Amino acid sequence: MRDLAEKWSVAPDWQSAVIAAPGLVVRAIAGLNQLLVSGDLDAWTRASGLDGNGVGAFGTAQGDRYAARLARDRLLVVSNGPLPVATGWHAEGFAVTAISAGLQVFEVEGSALDAFIARGTTLDPRQASASAALSFAGISAIVYRHQGRLRIHVDRGLAAYLWTWMETAASNITAGSGN
Amino acid sequence: MQLFPCPFCGPRDETEFHYGGDAGNARPDGVDVPIERWADYLYLRTNPKGTAREIWVHMNCGEFFVMERDTVTHKVLSSTALGGEHAA
Structure with a gap:
């Protein structure tokens, strides 16, 4: 029987994986606590005391506990540690899902960040957009x-695919290629 | 490449959107719907030259909305969020 696994590149060890190129460093971030909140986001704010708006595309999130807006009625809440919020339906009108x-979360930094963004999306990173959910490198992603x-x-x-795409993008940026 | 205006997110690349059909083409309801009405609902389209009212969905944020656009010039005239009701 054919081993179709050979067709796919081996996923990196996310604990140590890094892409380093002149002006660009990409790392995988492990250990973040991520919750999806759906429904009445005002009720979520009242019940949790946490941000109910969230940053949009390329918006700036602050601190170790923040939210990114995904849709009119959906948030991604990110924190370094567990939050004192039960998962499941809340009678106030929202649901929380771990x-x-x-x-998978990646972090990108460096002076070539703008060139990296330009390869991933046609969206203008200086123009505000309410939702951080967008198409990046041809796949759905949450970017801020x-x-x-x-x-x-x-x-x-899709993390292994995106990693391969980022390796290629970093290589092309280094080479000054238009591809 | 076109930019379409999502009522929630603002201008986004056209590849982030999915076409949902003519606005106002509500599904017939009831047991006495004549086959002509079903045929009209399923197969007949107005296909206007000029201003068209269409249902679209922004795949990334899940927003359903009515977009009015000119099928000749491709100019977008308006985009309005749907609040769960049928688009007229």
């Missing part, structure tokens, strides 16, 4: 800035 295992770096959340199943 998604830490479902989304955090402490001067670009953070990208993608479905974990």
Whole structure:
């Protein structure tokens, strides 16, 4: 029987994986607590005391506990540690779903960050957009800035693909290629 | 490449959107719907030359909306969020 696994590149060890190129460093971020909040976001704010708006595309998130807006009625809440919020439906009108295992997070920094962004999306990073959910490198991603770096959340199943894309992008930026 | 205006996110690349059909083409309801009405709902389209009202969805944020655009010039005239109701 053919081993179709040979067709796919081996996923990197996310604990140590790094892409280093002149003006660009990409790392995988592990250990972040990620929650999806859906429904009445004002009720979420009242119940949790946390931000109910969230940053949009290329917006700047601050601190170790913040939110990125995904849709009119959906947030991604990110924190360094667990939050005192139960998952499941809340009678106030919102639902909380743990998604830490479902989304891989990458962090990108360096002087070539603008060139990196330009290769990933046609969206103008200087123009505000309410939702941080956008198409990046041809896949759905959640993209914003955090402490001067670009953070990208993608479905974990697409993380190896995005890593390969970022390796190629970094290589092309270094070579000054238009590809 | 076109930019379409999502009512929630603002201008986004056209590849982030999915076409959902003519606005106002509501599904017939009831047991006595004649086959001509079903055929009209399923197969007949107005296909206007000029201003068209269409349902679109922004795949990244999930926003359903009505977009009015000119099928000749490709100019977008308006985009309006749907609040769960049928688009007229």
